[in-house]
Amino acid sequence: GKSGSIGKIMDVPMEAPSCGIATQAVYAGVISSFLYGYHLCNLNSCMDFIALHFEWCKSTKRADCLVSAMDGGLINAILYLGAAAGALLVGRPFMVNYGSRMQLVISDAFFIFGGLFGALAGGIKFLLISRLLSGIGLGISAISAPVYIAEVSPAETRGFHSAKHGLYIAAGLLAAELVGLPQDPPDQGLTVRNNWWWRAILGLPAFLAGVQFLLLKYDLPVDSVTFLVRQGRMDEARTMLYRTYGMIPLELSATGLADTKVAKLELKLKELAVVAAEAGSTRRITILQALHDPFLRCSIVVGWFLASYQQLTGINALMAYSNKLFEQAGIPPNYLTLASVLMCVANVAVSVLSTKLVDTWGRRTLLLWGSSTQTLAMASMVYVVQILPLESQGLMAFFFFSLFVVSWNYGLGAITWLWLSEIYPMEIRGQALSACGVIKWISCFFIVLVARFLNLHLSCCLFGLVSGLGVVGMWLWVLETKGCDIEDSPMTPRSERSTSVLLGPGSNQASPTSNRVGIRNTANAEEGPLYVHVD
Numbered sequence: 253g254k255s256g257s258i259g260k261i262m263d264v265p266m267e268a269p270s271c272g273i274a275t276q277a278v279y280a281g282v283i284s285s286f287l288y289g290y291h292l293c294n295l296n297s298c299m300d301f302i303a304l305h306f307e308w309c310k311s312t313k314r315a316d317c318l319v320s321a322m323d324g325g326l327i328n329a330i331l332y333l334g335a336a337a338g339a340l341l342v343g344r345p346f347m348v349n350y351g352s353r354m355q356l357v358i359s360d361a362f363f364i365f366g367g368l369f370g371a372l373a374g375g376i377k378f379l380l381i382s383r384l385l386s387g388i389g390l391g392i393s394a395i396s397a398p399v400y401i402a403e404v405s406p407a408e409t410r411g412f413h414s415a416k417h418g419l420y421i422a423a424g425l426l427a428a429e430l431v432g433l434p435q436d437p438p439d440q441g442l443t444v445r446n447n448w449w450w451r452a453i454l455g456l457p458a459f460l461a462g463v464q465f466l467l468l469k470y471d472l473p474v475d476s477v478t479f480l481v482r483q484g485r486m487d488e489a490r491t492m493l494y495r496t497y498g499m500i501p502l503e504l505s506a507t508g509l510a511d512t513k514v515a516k517l518e519l520k521l522k523e524l525a526v527v528a529a530e531a532g533s534t535r536r537i538t539i540l541q542a543l544h545d546p547f548l549r550c551s552i553v554v555g556w557f558l559a560s561y562q563q564l565t566g567i568n569a570l571m572a573y574s575n576k577l578f579e580q581a582g583i584p585p586n587y588l589t590l591a592s593v594l595m596c597v598a599n600v601a602v603s604v605l606s607t608k609l610v611d612t613w614g615r616r617t618l619l620l621w622g623s624s625t626q627t628l629a630m631a632s633m634v635y636v637v638q639i640l641p642l643e644s645q646g647l648m649a650f651f652f653f654s655l656f657v658v659s660w661n662y663g664l665g666a667i668t669w670l671w672l673s674e675i676y677p678m679e680i681r682g683q684a685l686s687a688c689g690v691i692k693w694i695s696c697f698f699i700v701l702v703a704r705f706l707n708l709h710l711s712c713c714l715f716g717l718v719s720g721l722g723v724v725g726m727w728l729w730v731l732e733t734k735g736c737d738i739e740d741s742p743m744t745p746r747s748e749r750s751t752s753v754l755l756g757p758g759s760n761q762a763s764p765t766s767n768r769v770g771i772r773n774t775a776n777a778e779e780g781p782l783y784v785h786v787d
Contacts, residue, residue: 268406269498277404277474278413282420283464284356284393287363287457289424291331291390293571294457297432297589298450299324304442305450306375312442325704327379328572332697334387335394336690338362342395343686345536351479352400353468355392360465362389367458371451382454387693389461395689398669399681402738403476406496411610411670411734418666419603425571426596429589431456437586478738481524482678489524493517527678527739530755537680537754539687547752551675551743552684554729558672559688561722562664563696565626566715569703570653580708581649582642595654599661606662614734615671616726622663623723629656630716637709649708656715674733675743679755 268274295302300315303324309317338359341347347355366386373379398417405413431453436443477496480489494501494517542548570577574595575588583591609618629652636648676684703711731742740746750756 268409268496272498273474273492273495274404274406275413276472278401278416280464280467280472280474281356281397281400281404282416283460283467284359284397285417285420286424286427287460287464288390288394288397289421289426290428290457290460291386291424292421292428292568293425293574293592294428294431294453295324295328296572296575296592297429297435298453299328300438301435301442301446301450302327302379305447315438321704323376325701327376327383328704329697329701330380331383331387331390332568332693332700334384335391335693336387336697338388338391338393339395339686339689339693340391341388341686342392342689343683347392348682351475351483352396352403353473353475353479355396356400357465357469359389359392359396360461360468362386362392363461364458364465367455367461371455371458373451373454386457391689391693394692395669395685399673399685400476402670402673403478404474404496407737410738411615412607414670414673415603415607415610415666417669418661419600419607421665422596422599422603422661426593426600428453429593429596432589433593435589438588477521478524478528478678481521481528484528486521486525490521493521523737523739530679537683539680539683541754542680542684545753545755547748547755548677548680548744550729551741552687554743555672555675555684555688556691557725557729558668559692560695561718561725562668563692564699564718565623565660565664565722566699566703566711566718567657567660567665568696569700569711570657570715572700573703574653577653577708577711578646578649581637582644582646583649591650595650595657598654599657602658602662603666606666609662610666610670610734614732615667615674616730616732619663619667619671619726619730620723622659622661622665622667623719623726625659626656626663627716627719627723629653629659630712630719633712634709634716637712671730671733674736674738675741677741677744677749677755678739 300320303309303315303320304312308320308323309315342355347358350358362385366382366384366389368382369378369385370382373382398414401417402410402414434445435449436446440446475488475492477489477493480486480492490501497513497517499513499517539552542552574592578588578591579585606618613621633649633652633656636645636652640648672685672688673681703714706714733741733743736742
């Protein structure tokens, strides 16, 4: 039968070129991932020198006063308030219409200005403006980058490519620590190098963002097939879909469907056209409306839980204050930045492994294993701090903090936004991810600000408790999405769409002509390229 033939066509294996257009677009997109990681801890190695330079403690030799702690905590934390504003901005209709590629271009503009304000800062006001602007860019790109990577990647390698988001976040974290190594040790005070090197650390993102701006705006302006279909640009969508698999969209005759790979691509295009037609037929749905729809409510709430949990585990606080925590564990001042660097090296190594596991182990499995290991690492650190003498804590702190960081990376770091980008229908994806982003960054703001005033023992207790509670929540609520179509998530399956108050056939959301897409019929080969007619 017809359904059987379609089933056989959809089972045909497809393989995209390893260095094709999709891969090139992914590597342009992960520059944002790198900037994400870099901004999380670029102040870790230089904040004391900034305090000395501006004499927050009324001295060029002392940086451990209350004023320094408050100003440093605010400068660190305001990044995340800016990120919350950026995440809120992503959900606005005009930003949704731009698509994820142009959203990344806009985020680059914020990163460029933020980096310049930081490099040229003349006081705390300039530093706050720098971090706020960079935060807005971070909030936009932290949502748009994983979505862009997931959408431009072929389904067969989406997990592999999407895991690169976490890998390059880890690379950015490592780079932020490495650029701090040329500084003289903190106990030497404000040397000539320490007096200006922090400006280079804060200014570097402006250069990297400028590179990505030029790539995505002019050299590699690749939009996803999903976005092009949604915009009604079917010819461009077909061209991009074929290029993704290293094929050329020739003028197709009726016999062209004998090529099962061509047929599979055309069926995929038809499915996307149907989804776009359904999405286009629906009035804009707000998050509050979605919460009142039983079909959408679960995915919204679970998304909020996972977005907040990712940050409340304390990963960004640990990375931002790792030097301080290592110092409390007894590591000598000369080796603080080196310890942070080695921790980030381990993080990058595990991130490389995680890119291989996403499409084999699955999303849920990696989330559970990663969070369980995080909990174990922090529980062990509580024991170390309480039982072992100070001279024995340094090495153990390095080991268990590194275990915590790499566990977070291959679990919550690599998977959270991949999973979130896969669970929402097209009609609410932008709004839902925007809300998740706001919740994520507000959670991050509070945990980073609070952690500035916690000692080693209290930090480990807090991070371990939150990690343990989150494992239980994920076990109960997070479903596996490995191998699922991005428009047919188990959290919101298309087979149950008719039960939705907002998306079902009786929702009163559709216009009379909303279920038709302007695509030419395939019946007559002489009419041109193969198109799909949607009734």
